[in-house]
Amino acid sequence: MDNIYLGCHLSIAKGYYKAVQEAISIGANTFQFFSRNPRGGSVKAIDQNDIDKLKQAMEEYGFGPLLVHAPYTMNLCSDKESVREFARNVLKEDVERMKYLPDARFLFHPGSHVGQGAEKGVSLITDALNEVITDDNGPMILLEGMSGKGSEIGGRLEEIAQIIQGVKHNKNLGICIDTCHLHSAGYDVVNDFEGVLDEIDRVIGPGRIGGVHINDNMNGLGCHKDRHAKIGEGTIGLEAIAAIVSNERLTGLPFNLETPNELEGYAKEIKMIRDKIGC
Ligand code: FE
Ligand code: FE
Ligand code: ZN
Numbered sequence: 001m002d003n004i005y006l007g008c009h010l011s012i013a014k015g016y017y018k019a020v021q022e023a024i025s026i027g028a029n030t031f032q033f034f035s036r037n038p039r040g041g042s043v044k045a046i047d048q049n050d051i052d053k054l055k056q057a058m059e060e061y062g063f064g065p066l067l068v069h070a071p072y073t074m075n076l077c078s079d080k081e082s083v084r085e086f087a088r089n090v091l092k093e094d095v096e097r098m099k100y101l102p103d104a105r106f107l108f109h110p111g112s113h114v115g116q117g118a119e120k121g122v123s124l125i126t127d128a129l130n131e132v133i134t135d136d137n138g139p140m141i142l143l144e145g146m147s148g149k150g151s152e153i154g155g156r157l158e159e160i161a162q163i164i165q166g167v168k169h170n171k172n173l174g175i176c177i178d179t180c181h182l183h184s185a186g187y188d189v190v191n192d193f194e195g196v197l198d199e200i201d202r203v204i205g206p207g208r209i210g211g212v213h214i215n216d217n218m219n220g221l222g223c224h225k226d227r228h229a230k231i232g233e234g235t236i237g238l239e240a241i242a243a244i245v246s247n248e249r250l251t252g253l254p255f256n257l258e259t260p261n262e263l264e265g266y267a268k269e270i271k272m273i274r275d276k277i278g279c
């Protein structure tokens with residue numbers, strides 16, 4: 001079996017090198033982190049020495065691509081221009097900063113249309129991406145599939161497909177799937193994961209998945225709620241998660257946990273999944 005890149009969301013408050021060391025200590029070979037303060041939005045200065053040490057450790061331990069998660073406050077399709085402007089600036093700056101990082105993919109929640117309607121939301125997000133992505137040489141940018149709660153865009157694959165199709169330079173644009181979100185949105189990742197992958201290929205197009213979040217679901221299929229459970233403590237279960245992680249159609253992708261855990265809990269989950277798969 002090929003190398004499986006398995007990790008979790010970690011803090012980079014103490015630097016990238018500290019984060020990669022933490023990842024190594026829990027048996028991870030990828031990780032995810034916030035591009036900046038997830039609720040505020042302040043950004044740290046680039047520390048090239050820290051990044052060089054990160055790169056070195058990633059090479060030494062055979063890490064797969066990292067995932068860089070945008071802050072939650074970034075809403076490209078808000079009904080307020082000031083919020084949209086903030087979001088576009090964050091997107092621009094954070095995508096620009098990607099060039100300093102090793103192999104990494106940027107991902108964001110498409111946004112909430114806050115009552116303007118999905119069509120308006122999709123068009124605002126598409127416009128913002130067209131403004132920021134001006135050629136095909138940038139980093140991979142992923143829209144996260146959502147549970148579809150409230151006025152969230154991205155609970156339906158069609159919405160993500162429309163955005164990608166509307167962006168002129170969409171070569172490096174794709175989707176980050178989240179097992180909890182897909183399940184909550186009504187896609188049966190437990191009993192028919194192959195069918196879900198077929199649906200993604202049909203609606204969004206093949207080769208567009210750039211990362212995976214592995215979370216169990218506190219609620220049921222199609223609930224449109226977003227409550228992550230620890231692996232094996234929700235309605236998806238360890239069996240299905242292990243099958244997803246080892247699915248050969250997802251080979252080479254980074255799989256990251258976003259379960260309600262501290263480091264020790266993540267270590268247990270990673271071991272549990274690796275034991276189940278036998279890798
Ligand atoms: Fe997310
Ligand atoms: Fe997620
Ligand atoms: Zn979630």
